[in-house]
Amino acid sequence: MNKKRIKKSLDLKKNWPGYVLLAPAVIAVFTLSIYPLFRGIYLSFVHYNLVRPNDAIFNTFAGLDNYKNIFSNKIFLQSIGNTVKWTIVNLVIQLLAAMLLALALNQK
Known part of the structure; x- marks a missing residue:
């Protein structure tokens, strides 16, 4: 059925x-x-x-x-490393800014 x-x-x-x-x-x-x-x-x-x-x-x-x-290209490997570093720094800054903004908006 x-x-x-x-x-x-x-x-x-x-x-x-x-x-x-x-x-x-x-x-x-x-x-x-x-x-x-x-x-x-x-x-x-x-x-x-x-x-x-x-x-x-x-x-x-x-x-x-x-x-x-x-x-095996050193420039490619360096660019991958730069991308990973930039991503980590960018995520940390965005996370901290978002948390500080959320805490500021949560105040009475």
């Missing part, structure tokens, strides 16, 4: 206006989030250079070579 109720509530003929209204949002989420995510993952595993698209190795499989190159 419960399965029939669930199946009836998902009936396409009955609920088609809802599905039609939901379709643009689903398409937007796919095109703006999911597709770029998978495209970025794909590009991280191939030789891809927009400056020289006529190279013989353009868009060929690189495996983990791109990751080896980036994690």
Whole structure:
């Protein structure tokens, strides 16, 4: 009995206006989030250079070579460290400011 109720509530003929209204949002989420995510993952595993698209190795499989190159680059590692430091300092300042403001607004 419960399965029939669930199946009836998902009936396409009955609920088609809802599905039609939901379709643009689903398409937007796919095109703006999911597709770029998978495209970025794909590009991280191939030789891809927009400056020289006529190279013989353009868009060929690189495996983990791109990751080896980036994690052996000292400038990249320094930028990751700077990002982590900036994030921690920024979060601490924001948290302290928010707490002080909340305490000030909580006074009678």
